[in-house]
Amino acid sequence: MPYVNVRITREGATAAQKAEIIAGVTDLLVKVLDKDPATTFVVIDEVPLENWGVGGVPTEEYRRRTRPREASAE
Amino acid sequence: MPYVNVRITREGATAAQKAEIIAGVTDLLVKVLDKDPATTFVVIDEVPLENWGVGGVPTEEYRRRTRPREASAE
Amino acid sequence: MPYVNVRITREGATAAQKAEIIAGVTDLLVKVLDKDPATTFVVIDEVPLENWGVGGVPTEEYRRRTRPREASAE
Amino acid sequence: MPYVNVRITREGATAAQKAEIIAGVTDLLVKVLDKDPATTFVVIDEVPLENWGVGGVPTEEYRRRTRPREASAE
């Protein structure tokens, strides 16, 4: 009866990608713990970038600091 | 001092329905555990259908499989 | 397909009380939102008192301040 | 490796205020528990007022009852 909450930054994950995550996590729990897929929930939360902090700063600021070239190219 | 998080799929729950859930959960905690309503939080999250998986697939796909007629009628 | 997480302080809730909360929350979601009980999860977390803060202090300190007599009588 | 989830009502917190919360929570965990900021996540959820209940009623109703003058002045 697992409940899995996947929290990611909102950056355009497609419905197909989200379906792939739902399938993959469910398969994993069936394989490793013999869980019943019918009572396995996978819930994805997409969080705005400015609401997600790491290293003490919001995600975009964090990326500018740690990956300067990529960020300026975006 | 309870905190209750009610997570449902986003399918048009009205403000009145949400108020009824908030009242009902709070009353239950007062009745069963003698909690103080003033320090009881009930927070409802409405999750997009494509972000909620069950049975290894997103909710709408799950409903098509398990309740074929209803789904096609929607 | 609701998922409800009820978080309370760990203060000796009995299995019967927890079953009553599970039943009550599920009934409420069936009644108000026509949810299917078979895909409704209610998960109760019991949190140690020293890990739950309110008013800027742990629960026991908060109770001493706001309900001085009860706390000393306990 | 902390994960902190800050849930507040959605009432116009600015990006600067959210950045201040991210910085403040991270600094606190570094100072008190010697955590590494690089593996400290702070995720802010902004919840619609009608989805947040306290005292058995949605937030706005709660404010009308407990702070009648302020609420009518808003």
Added chain:
Amino acid sequence: MPYVNVRITREGATAAQKAEIIAGVTDLLVKVLDKDPATTFVVIDEVPLENWGVGGVPTEEYRRRTRPREASAE
């Protein structure tokens, strides 16, 4: 920068099984969404059976009803 919370009933999952879940979920997020494993957290919560409800009853009661033979054989 994903955060994944896997909640399961506490029924003796081994450290090896938990490591397999951590690896599997991380790999999935790398493969599907190109996430960086170094900033991917997977946190497993094991919930006592009497604290997890489904179908309006605690898990063990639910299993007795839906899988009567297995439960009596356990």
Added chain:
Amino acid sequence: MPYVNVRITREGATAAQKAEIIAGVTDLLVKVLDKDPATTFVVIDEVPLENWGVGGVPTEEYRRRTRPREASAE
């Protein structure tokens, strides 16, 4: 009316340290967002090391890989 959930690995945080986190987070929300401490909850969850994964492996394995000397010294 904030609810803050601080999740850390279980590694012996003391009651005093937890009280300091509760106070610090509450003060921050009062200062930055003018929240009322009386309706601010801070809940700390301590997660066993083998249940917390980062970089695709449980925490202890992760530390051995990234901080080899410290880990062997522990």
